[in-house]
Amino acid sequence: MDAQVESVAASYPANSSYKSAMDPLMEGFAPSWNQRTGEEDPDYESSLLRWWKETGEKLQAMYMEDDDSSVFELDVDSSAAGSPPNKIWFIETAWERNQDLRAVLEDLCQATREAWEEGYPIPSDLALANARFLLRAAFKYARLRYEVYPTPDGEIAIDASAGRGCSVLLLCESEGGVLCLVNMNGKLRRARFSDALRLPDGFVCEALDEMVLSEVTRT
């Protein structure tokens, strides 16, 4: 770990599981990170540590996915009074270092907690996974402003906006379906999909294209 990471780690409250779990994680990850980017990322380790600090929970698993992203599963201790009953993630890839995407991915990580605090049904693992997939796919396709949040129906909403009057809403349902709602200045249309992994399809891409055009027109 570099000096900055050491200082962040030093500020972390005493936690006996921290050193044993975090050190191998950092040793294994930092070199591959540098190989991929070819440069240092001073924020990466500290953001990981910040997450660790905020959640203060047990690290359940860390693994690499096919698309080279890393998933850190932190499982909240459901035996503790007042704790939400589900797990959250930390996800990172090279291109996800974009601050806007990182912010919404962090919101997605918090969605289970948010649902619990708001009194909503806890989103299913499938809804969360679909939302994560769709968010990254949508962000790659169109750099718009996105918000991610749980809904009273147990969905994860991916809300893309290009200012007042225009929005594309992707609702990832607990059973795996996705509802896409489009509003272009009062002109409404919608489509329902049973398989999120086939998205974004022509309907969704057309809506995102319209959003980008709308944003360009405004500016």
Added chain:
Amino acid sequence: MTSAEDFAPSENLGRSVFSSRQAKRAIRGIVPFHVFLEKEGEPLISVDRLDKSKSQEALQIAQSIATSRDRTFYGWAAVTADVAASNGRRVTPSPQPGNPFHADIVLPAPAIEDRDEQKQHAQELATEAQWRGLDEVRQPDIR
């Protein structure tokens, strides 16, 4: 459709927000659609007539409601009456004890029977909504 004698097209109708997360998103520029989403089958969306009351008065009413629900009031997501009354919706005054400025946005029949349709109306209203946070509300009334 509005009742012409009751609502000016530009009259602001505010949906109270009692969630800090929803308020933060609204401040960032995206009002979450479920701010305007009621329970399945519910045809009425409760709003406050912001232009009919003095800001401090409306704020006191909203905070009183929040207190009764053990919540905190953060502000309103406001739509104009003409937006509220478009796409088959209508607005109607519905004064209540303790809130003489209460009104309802009434959804059309298909939205009562179809949850997806109901969500689409919520999305449209949220997309058109402007955030009125406490900082703005606490400004002295100019009128």
